[in-house]
Amino acid sequence: MTEKSIKELCSDVFPFWDTISDEQKTNLLRSTQKISFERGTNIHDGGECTGIILVKSGSLRVYMLSEDGKEVTLYRLFAGDISILSASCVLNSITFDVFVDAEEDSECVIVGGCAFAELCENSHEAQVFALESALACFSDVMWVMQQILFMSLDKRLAIFLLDELAQQGGDTIKLTHEQIAKYMGSAREVVSRMVKYFATEGIVESSRGGIRVLDKPKLRRIAG
Amino acid sequence: MTEKSIKELCSDVFPFWDTISDEQKTNLLRSTQKISFERGTNIHDGGECTGIILVKSGSLRVYMLSEDGKEVTLYRLFAGDISILSASCVLNSITFDVFVDAEEDSECVIVGGCAFAELCENSHEAQVFALESALACFSDVMWVMQQILFMSLDKRLAIFLLDELAQQGGDTIKLTHEQIAKYMGSAREVVSRMVKYFATEGIVESSRGGIRVLDKPKLRRIAG
Numbered sequence: 001m002t003e004k005s006i007k008e009l010c011s012d013v014f015p016f017w018d019t020i021s022d023e024q025k026t027n028l029l030r031s032t033q034k035i036s037f038e039r040g041t042n043i044h045d046g047g048e049c050t051g052i053i054l055v056k057s058g059s060l061r062v063y064m065l066s067e068d069g070k071e072v073t074l075y076r077l078f079a080g081d082i083s084i085l086s087a088s089c090v091l092n093s094i095t096f097d098v099f100v101d102a103e104e105d106s107e108c109v110i111v112g113g114c115a116f117a118e119l120c121e122n123s124h125e126a127q128v129f130a131l132e133s134a135l136a137c138f139s140d141v142m143w144v145m146q147q148i149l150f151m152s153l154d155k156r157l158a159i160f161l162l163d164e165l166a167q168q169g170g171d172t173i174k175l176t177h178e179q180i181a182k183y184m185g186s187a188r189e190v191v192s193r194m195v196k197y198f199a200t201e202g203i204v205e206s207s208r209g210g211i212r213v214l215d216k217p218k219l220r221r222i223a224g
Numbered sequence: 225m226t227e228k229s230i231k232e233l234c235s236d237v238f239p240f241w242d243t244i245s246d247e248q249k250t251n252l253l254r255s256t257q258k259i260s261f262e263r264g265t266n267i268h269d270g271g272e273c274t275g276i277i278l279v280k281s282g283s284l285r286v287y288m289l290s291e292d293g294k295e296v297t298l299y300r301l302f303a304g305d306i307s308i309l310s311a312s313c314v315l316n317s318i319t320f321d322v323f324v325d326a327e328e329d330s331e332c333v334i335v336g337g338c339a340f341a342e343l344c345e346n347s348h349e350a351q352v353f354a355l356e357s358a359l360a361c362f363s364d365v366m367w368v369m370q371q372i373l374f375m376s377l378d379k380r381l382a383i384f385l386l387d388e389l390a391q392q393g394g395d396t397i398k399l400t401h402e403q404i405a406k407y408m409g410s411a412r413e414v415v416s417r418m419v420k421y422f423a424t425e426g427i428v429e430s431s432r433g434g435i436r437v438l439d440k441p442k443l444r445r446i447a448g
Contacts, residue, residue, distance in 0.1 A: 064366070066374035093359035096366040124348045131355035135317035138362040142288070142320040145369055149409060150290035185373060 006032055009109055013054050013082055016125035024119055031112030037102035046097030049089035049113035052130075055081050058106025059167075061183075062086075062137075065099050072148070072185035074098065075140040084133040089113040090120060091134050148185055157194050158222040160184055161204070165213060174210040230256055233333055237278050237306055240349035248343055255336030261326035270321030273313035273337035276354075279305050282330025285407075286361075289323050296372070296409035298322065299364040308357040313337040314344060315358050372409055381418050382446035384408055385428070389437060398434040 007029060011017045017025070034056075037043055043060065044050040053060065060077040062085065077083055084090070085098045090113055120127040147156055160180065164173045175183075181191040195211060198204045203215045203222075213219060231253060235241045241249070258280075261267055267284065268274040277284065284301040286309065301307055308315070309322045314337055344351040371380055384404065388397045399407075405415040419435060422428045427439045427446075437443060 064370065064373070066370070068374075070374055072369075072373055091359065093356045093363060095363040096370075128351060128355065131352065131359060132317045134362070135315065135355060135358055138358070138365070139317060139319040141362070141369070142365070145296075145365070146288065146290070146320075149288070149296050149372065150294055 006034060006109055009054055009056065010111070013080070014126070014129065016123060016129050019125045020119065020123050024123065028111060028115050028119055031115035032109060034107065034109050037106045037108060039102055039105050041102045042099065043102055043108070044083070044086040044098070044100035046099055050086040050100075050110065051113040052087045052090070052111040052116055053077075053083040053100065054109040054111070055079055055083075056107040056109060058102060058104040058108075060106060060108075061101050061103045063099050063101070065097075070185075071099075071182050072144070073183045074144055075137070076103065082133065084130060085137055087111075087113040087116060087130075090117045090130050094134060153186065153190060153194055154197070154222055155224060156184060156186075157191065157198070158219050161211065161213060162216075162219060162223055165216075171214075171216075172207060172210050172212045176210070180211075230258060230333055233278055233280065234335070237304070238350075238353065240347060240353050243349045244343065244347050248347065252335060252339055252343055255339035256333060258331065258333050261330045261332060263326055263329050265326045266323065267326060267332070268307070268310040268322070268324035270323055274310040274324075274334065275337040276311045276314070276335040276340055277301075277307040277324065278333040278335070279303055279307075280331040280333060282326060282328040282332075284330060284332075285325050285327045287323050287325070289321075294409075295323075295406055296368070297407045298368055299361070300327065306357060308354060309361055311335075311337040311340060311354075314341045314354050318358060377410065377414060377418050378421070378446055379448060380408060380410075381415065381422070382443050385435065385437060386440075386443060386447055389440075395438075395440075396431060396434050396436045400434070404435075 010028070010032070037058070043053065046065070055077050057079050060083060062074045062077065062083060064072045064074060083100055085094065086100050088094055116126070116130070120130055160183070161173055164175065165171065168174065177192045177195060178188045181188040184191065195204065195206065199206060201218070203213070203218050205212050205214055234252070234256070267277065270289070279301050281303050284307060286298045286301065286307060288296045288298060307324055309318065310324050312318055340350070340354070344354055384407070385397055388399065389395065392398065401416045401419060402412045405412040408415065419428060419430065423430060425442070427437070427442050429436050429438055
């Protein structure tokens with residue numbers, strides 16, 4: 001990937017790109033680098049300001065982490081998406097920490113937080129873009145919160161399995177109950193019990209590699 | 225309250241006030257009205273754009289509501305605070321609904337959402353203020369979410385009781401277990417069990433009017 005294509009990516013992803021000066025572009029690109037992450041790598045771990053992460057390929061998972069290691073997935077990012085909550089120095093009003101992992105082998109472009117913060121001081125468009133991107137995350141998080149707090153587990157699991165199918169293709173979700181519980185912010189026992197219930201209903205069957213969906217229409221009805 | 229004092233309140237609460245023109249001020253004030261709400265009144269119920277609510281006195285509760293009537297309190301607003309999430313027409317990136325009730329008799333000033341949205345189109349400062357205010361709510365909500373998802377109920381209840389004492393004064397929390405459960409996003413039975421446990425530990429006692437705290441230092445230790 002040459003510098004030109006990083007520039008092209010920035011131009012694609014940042015709606016304010018054409019409104020900033022050549023000097024501002026150069027400053028931003030100077031603090032921008034392409035990094036490849038292997039599946040499972042932690043990219044951002046709360047505290048420091050990693051910067052704005054543009055996803056070129058692969059997928060990232062953004063999650064909350066408790067002191068005792070419990071996780072709740074907030075949302076996922078795919079090619080063309082950006083992670084703004086990993087740039088805490090750009091967003092003064094954000095006082096919480098999130099964590100970002102590569103869920104697949106992923107190619108990313110990271111725009112340094114300090115450089116972006118500096119740009120925001122001089123570009124209204126860049127500032128509004130950062131704030132609005134963060135607010136869009138707020139909407140995503142509220143959706144997850146509603147799922148977790150208000151929705152019954154059968155419905156949540158059905159939605160989760162359908163989402164995974166849609167992403168992975170095929171009819172099998174290649175995840176352990178432990179992993180599903182982690183992604184759903186639930187406990188393994190709770191997920192296992194519900195998978196077993198789905199199995200007795202003929203909706204899924206446990207296979208060696210994960211969970212195979214037998215009756216997708218029924219799963220869709222539960223998902224509502 | 226005369227128009228002058230509404231103007232003064234706007235000047236106190238909106239940091240961008242001095243940066244907008246007299247005409248913009250007049251337009252905003254034309255869509256601004258003082259309203260008194262009795263304790264328990266619903267002020268904003270999700271859907272429509274009620275506007276930006278400035279709290280002059282009293283207290284408001286901002287919460288999520290599920291289809292089947294379950295509530296989770298997100299945060300409370302007191303004198304000098306503003307409610308921005310009730311102005312959905314100002315915030316395009318916000319796609320979820322919140323609800324706002326007067327928790328005490330409250331005097332408020334409501335700035336019409338359309339007028340404020342129009343101002344945001346012409347004032348960078350007003351737009352950034354709206355976005356940053358909404359992001360501050362995001363931080364509040366993430367804190368609540370961490371409490372609910374990650375924290376054990378004893379700790380959550382201890383924090384809740386201490387917060388109520390700090391707000392109400394005295395040593396008695398004048399709420400039923402039902403109300404506490406509602407505010408904490410939990411179930412009455414769960415709260416009752418924990419209150420009973422606190423009672424056996426000599427931390428609280430159930431009184432006619434609510435819950436009396438006997439051992440505040442111990443409650444503080446549980447709250448961590």
